[in-house]
Amino acid sequence: MNRQPGQRPRENWAFFFTVSGLLAIVLSLAVMLGKHPATVGQRQESASKPIEAVEKTASAPVNIVTQPFRVTFPPLPDFSAYRDVSKRKKAFIDYLAPIIQYQNEKILFDRNRLYQVARVILSGDPLPKNELQWLRMMADTYDVEWREDSPGLVAVYLARRVDIIPLSLAIVQAAKESSWGRPRYAVEANNLFGQWCYEEGCGVVPDDREPGARHEVRRYDSVSDAARSYIHNLNTHPSYKELREIRQRLRMLNMPITGRALAEGLLYYSERRQTYVEEVKSMIRQFRRFQERRTG
Numbered sequence: 001m002n003r004q005p006g007q008r009p010r011e012n013w014a015f016f017f018t019v020s021g022l023l024a025i026v027l028s029l030a031v032m033l034g035k036h037p038a039t040v041g042q043r044q045e046s047a048s049k050p051i052e053a054v055e056k057t058a059s060a061p062v063n064i065v066t067q068p069f070r071v072t073f074p075p076l077p078d079f080s081a082y083r084d085v086s087k088r089k090k091a092f093i094d095y096l097a098p099i100i101q102y103q104n105e106k107i108l109f110d111r112n113r114l115y116q117v118a119r120v121i122l123s124g125d126p127l128p129k130n131e132l133q134w135l136r137m138m139a140d141t142y143d144v145e146w147r148e149d150s151p152g153l154v155a156v157y158l159a160r161r162v163d164i165i166p167l168s169l170a171i172v173q174a175a176k177e178s179s180w181g182r183p184r185y186a187v188e189a190n191n192l193f194g195q196w197c198y199e200e201g202c203g204v205v206p207d208d209r210e211p212g213a214r215h216e217v218r219r220y221d222s223v224s225d226a227a228r229s230y231i232h233n234l235n236t237h238p239s240y241k242e243l244r245e246i247r248q249r250l251r252m253l254n255m256p257i258t259g260r261a262l263a264e265g266l267l268y269y270s271e272r273r274q275t276y277v278e279e280v281k282s283m284i285r286q287f288r289r290f291q292e293r294r295t296g
Contacts, residue, residue: 068105073098073224076190079181089290092180096171096192099227104164107231110138111162114155121152138162143236160244163251165231169259172283173230173269185217192223193230239268259284 077095082088117131127135135154139146144157177194178186185191185204196215197203203216220226234240243265250257263280270276 067109068102071102071224073102073222076181076187076192076223078187086290088180089175092175093171093287095181096174096223096227097167099224100165100167100170100231103224103227103231104167107162107164107235111159114138114158114162117151118155118159121155127151160248161235163235163244163247164257165234166257166259166262168284168287169262169280170227170230172259172280172287173266174227176280176283189217189219190223190226191217191220192226195226195229195233240265242267 074095077091079088079092082091113134117127117135120127120131132151135151135158136146138144138158139154142158142161144154144161147153173194174181174192178192181187181192185206189204191203195218197218198214198216200214200216203218205216209215218226218229220229234243243262246262246265247257250261260281263277263284266277266280267273272279
């Protein structure tokens with residue numbers, strides 16, 4: 001299960017109070033965001049397409065910057081009704097994949113806008129008021145300290161956080177944390193990702209909760225809301241800084257953002273630490289083979 005401490009420390013700005021740090025602002029923005037806007041993933045990508053192929057599209061530059069339409073997804077199906085394991089896996093993937101892709105599209109729309117803001121900053125021109133307000137709103141959303149005199153610094157940190165979580169990683173973690181969408185908390189709380197909360201009544205009390213423990217499995221209005229919360233947690237919580245650094249390095253090298261690569265940053269997602277990471281990586285390999293069999 002994923003623990004979510006309530007207070008998140010702000011990013012440390014000390015590095016940027018040096019001359020070399022200030023010079024790094026321009027280089028960081030140029031390299032981290034790249035020469036092109038991030039790709040907005042296509043919802044029409046079939047969930048039956050191999051996951052690796054879908055992930056690779058996240059690095060290809062295109063000129064799509066329109067905001068994705070608001071989508072309402074159907075409620076969680078009764079996956080316990082499937083007796084055939086392969087059919088259950090297929091149904092689970094086909095249900096969840098469009099939801100993850102949609103949430104990633106919304107993030108990539110914001111990343112495209114961040115790219116446009118960074119271009120203005122790099123040009124030396126003042127940011128328009130509406131863009132400055134948007135940047136401040138994004139800083140608040142992604143837990144980045146706002147600096148009125150240094151929007152470039154804010155953009156640098158946002159570039160590390162406003163980014164996708166690969167489809168394979170999200171599906172594997174959902175499958176692992178929710179036993180393919182079958183437990184009571186998944187059905188009652190729409191929570192496929194094992195996210196906790198700590199206020200009484202905020203969710204569903206786990207059957208195996210130890211005496212004296214306060215955590216509950218957080219309740220969401222929809223699976224889409226749960227997916228958005230899961231992605232935001234990985235993009236902001238200090239426990240997943242390494243995941244974000246791995247993703248940043250891949251961006252800088254113009255390499256695909258894959259689930260296997262980012263799984264190395266999940267050491268603190270479970271109390272089982274490295275064992276959990278290895279299990280997630282193994283499941284991603286299994287999913288790749290499973291998807292290949294479906295499409296081969």
